[in-house]
Amino acid sequence: MGYEQDLIAKAQSRSAVMGVIGLGYVGLPLAVELAEAGYRVLGFDVTARVVEGINAGRSHVQDVPTERLGKLVKAGKISATTDLSRLREPDCIAICVPTPLSKTRDPDVSYISAATDSVAKTIRPGQVVILQSTTYPGTTREMLLPALERGGLKVGKDFFLAFSPERVDPGNPRFNTRNTPKIVGGVTPACTKVVTALYGPAIETLVGVSSPEAAELVKLLENTFRAVNIGLVNEMAIVCDKLGVDVWEVIEAANTKPFGFMKFTPGPGVGGHCIPLDPHYLAWKMRSLNYRTRFIELAGEINSEMPEYWVEKVVSALNDRGKAARGSTVLVLGVAYKKDIDDLRESPALDIIRLLERLGAKVQYHDPFIPELHEDGVALKSSPLTAETLRAADCVMIVTDHTTLDYAMVQRESRALVDTRHAVAGRPGAR
Numbered sequence: 207m208g209y210e211q212d213l214i215a216k217a218q219s220r221s222a223v224m225g226v227i228g229l230g231y232v233g234l235p236l237a238v239e240l241a242e243a244g245y246r247v248l249g250f251d252v253t254a255r256v257v258e259g260i261n262a263g264r265s266h267v268q269d270v271p272t273e274r275l276g277k278l279v280k281a282g283k284i285s286a287t288t289d290l291s292r293l294r295e296p297d298c299i300a301i302c303v304p305t306p307l308s309k310t311r312d313p314d315v316s317y318i319s320a321a322t323d324s325v326a327k328t329i330r331p332g333q334v335v336i337l338q339s340t341t342y343p344g345t346t347r348e349m350l351l352p353a354l355e356r357g358g359l360k361v362g363k364d365f366f367l368a369f370s371p372e373r374v375d376p377g378n379p380r381f382n383t384r385n386t387p388k389i390v391g392g393v394t395p396a397c398t399k400v401v402t403a404l405y406g407p408a409i410e411t412l413v414g415v416s417s418p419e420a421a422e423l424v425k426l427l428e429n430t431f432r433a434v435n436i437g438l439v440n441e442m443a444i445v446c447d448k449l450g451v452d453v454w455e456v457i458e459a460a461n462t463k464p465f466g467f468m469k470f471t472p473g474p475g476v477g478g479h480c481i482p483l484d485p486h487y488l489a490w491k492m493r494s495l496n497y498r499t500r501f502i503e504l505a506g507e508i509n510s511e512m513p514e515y516w517v518e519k520v521v522s523a524l525n526d527r528g529k530a531a532r533g534s535t536v537l538v539l540g541v542a543y544k545k546d547i548d549d550l551r552e553s554p555a556l557d558i559i560r561l562l563e564r565l566g567a568k569v570q571y572h573d574p575f576i577p578e579l580h581e582d583g584v585a586l587k588s589s590p591l592t593a594e595t596l597r598a599a600d601c602v603m604i605v606t607d608h609t610t611l612d613y614a615m616v617q618r619e620s621r622a623l624v625d626t627r628h629a630v631a632g633r634p635g636a637r
């Protein structure tokens with residue numbers, strides 16, 4: 207029996223051992239789904255704290271309850287290690303390591319490169335490697351393939367390689383790793399077939415595409431689509447503000463059109479590991495081909511200017527009360543990059559706090575998910591949200607609209623309120 211049939215049989219019997227490199231927001235939920243589907247999962251991470259936590263059955267990822275993980279660890283279905291030489295053990299290895307941007311906003315694929323090197327050192331015939339980290343088109347074929355074939359193994363025959371982008375939306379109560387359709391782009395048709403067979407028991411819908419480049423671009427199209435549409439609706443918010451029209455009324459009314467319109471909402475800018483970063487991967491790749499991706503640049507420009515726009519609203523709200531920003535207390539509500547999650551990465555709240563501090567304002571914040579803030583020069587502790595703290599602030603600013611905040615109290619008790627998310631009823635913006 208060839209490796210292809212062997213792996214498909216191992217998927218059917220769930221006897222394949224599944225490896226996951228990088229046990230963060232993406233890797234841990236995947237490991238849990240694979241284990242619940244019946245596989246034994248071996249997780250790899252370079253961070254000892256992450257590995258120790260998982261082996262003790264403790265989850266550090268909000269979407270994976272400790273109880274759910276604990277059961278799988280206890281049953282021997284999931285274990286984790288920092289020992290990358292054990293990468294020989296799994297039949298299938300999913301790479302879920304970070305892909306940030308460098309200081310100069312260029313792709314930083316050093317984590318993918320390190321993980322690939324680890325796999326290349328131990329690769330054996332019959333293994334499957336799936337890259338899930340978001341990256342520029344060409345990474346799988348240009349970076350992983352030569353490294354994995356270095357020892358003489360042939361892709362599609364001796365081992366299998368695919369790109370399968372991650373679509374997880376942390377905090378989404380409806381869509382998770384299992385019920386979000388997953389794209390698979392193998393280097394050869396056999397690669398797509400084997401990955402589809404292995405992921406089939408854990409993921410409800412798998413969508414094959416003809417190449418890893420197509421799969422890489424699917425992810426970049428999805429996130430560029432969001433970045434551009436958020437940029438458009440943010441510009442529309444500025445337009446409406448200048449015209450004295452309520453942008454939210456316009457959006458809601460437009461959204462009654464049953465076709466040809468998709469609702470996006472304005473806000474303080476974009477955050478998280480994906481929307482502010484991923485389009486730059488594509489822009490960077492295209493620059494190397496002498497093409498400028500204008501939509502990406504423009505959306506990035508507008509979205510990154512939103513913190514300044516909203517800080518100006520605070521300054522103007524304070525001015526209306528005869529106060530200067532310098533010396534005023536501003537209470538920021540919500541600092542996570544989106545509602546109901548504990549992730550601060552690239553959050554526009556950080557820019558807003560820095561801008562306010564630069565103006566001399568005394569900034570406090572409240573976020574039920576983030577008890578302390580230690581980021582690039584910002585060091586604060588979450589204040590309790592009470593009528594007193596609200597009344598004590600010269601201006602309250604809603605940056606992230608967490609569901610559990612008492613917005614009626616916020617509206618009642620704030621002396622001045624700037625609402626970047628339309629979280630309280632009535633007109634948005636300063637009053």
Ligand SMILES: NC(=O)c1ccc[n+]([C@@H]2O[C@H](COP(=O)([O-])OP(=O)(O)OC[C@H]3O[C@@H](n4cnc5c(N)ncnc54)[C@H](O)[C@@H]3O)[C@@H](O)[C@H]2O)c1
Pocket residue numbers: 227228229230231232233250251252253256302303304305317320321338339340341372373374375376479480
């Ligand atoms: N977080 C999301 O919502 C999301 C959604 C879709 C796609 N993605 C993409 O998925 C990828 C992973 O993102 P994440 O949010 O899970 O990151 P994360 O930072 O939460 O987790 C990554 C983990 O990888 C580990 N790691 C780093 N280098 C390693 C190495 N060489 N070997 C083993 N472990 C290593 C880190 O210690 C960390 O625990 C990124 O490319 C990201 O763009 C993320």
